[in-house]
Amino acid sequence: MTEDEKKKVERWQIEEARRRSPLFPAGELSPYESPDWLIRDASVGIEVSELLPPKGENLFSGAQLFSFQREVVANAQRHYCDQGYPTADVLVFFKNEWDRKCDARAMGVALAEFVKLNHPSDRDTVTLQRRGGTAWVEGLSVVRISRTGTTWQAGGAASGQLVSHADVAPRIAAKNKKVPLYRSRLPDFQIWLLITTDIRVLRSVGVPCDITRWRFTSEFDRVFLMPWDGEVIELAR
DSSP states (O other): OOHHHHHHHHHHHHHHHHHHOTTSOOSOEEEOSSSSEEEGGGTEEEEEEEOOOOOTTSSSOHHHHHHHHHHHHHHHHHHHHHTTOOOOEEEEEEOOOTTOOOOHHHHHHHHHHHHHHTOOSSSSEEEEEOOTTOOOOTTEEEEEEESSOOOEEEEOOOOOOBOOHHHHHHHHHHHHTTHHHHHHHOTTSEEEEEEEOOOSTTTOOBOOGGGGGOBOOOSSSEEEEEOSSSOOEEEBO
């Protein structure tokens, strides 16, 4: 994600927090660096951070798998188009192999050639799964190929893992280290932390209903958690 894309997402997240909670003040949002955003009319600086699924004992986290799968599909589309193959719209479901290292470029080329080999000729769409004797790309679960459209994307399902206090506390602690710098730059501002969650595959987490009873060590004036759905929660310090 480029810096411009990141800023667009952060702006949307703060505006969404405003929509869901009266605690977020009105006023023009100004992009800043350290912290991420300012509401100058309210003298509030806001740092934005995403809460990702915990890695646990796996080699890769959900966010890393998500990024790898998108890279594979992007490489596949690029190779497919470079070869001048027939127009295709492709949806790929991966196996979500948490502990297997793969080459994203090589896997992308293999996927592109697989799509070319299986491009439907007698119908608009085919949906393929591995079967005995069928050539396949290791690491894939299902591939849908259509002659209509040009979009290539990775799909899948997340486990809906609930976060614990031990997952949230390190995220706040990591951001705490930056607060003295923020206060030196903005001595008359309150400094807030907005933690967000994502609904996208492999990046989504669930928030326990008892999170309002948890306590955290924080240097911020206020800390908020915004689930992908539901009310904005102010975390207790």
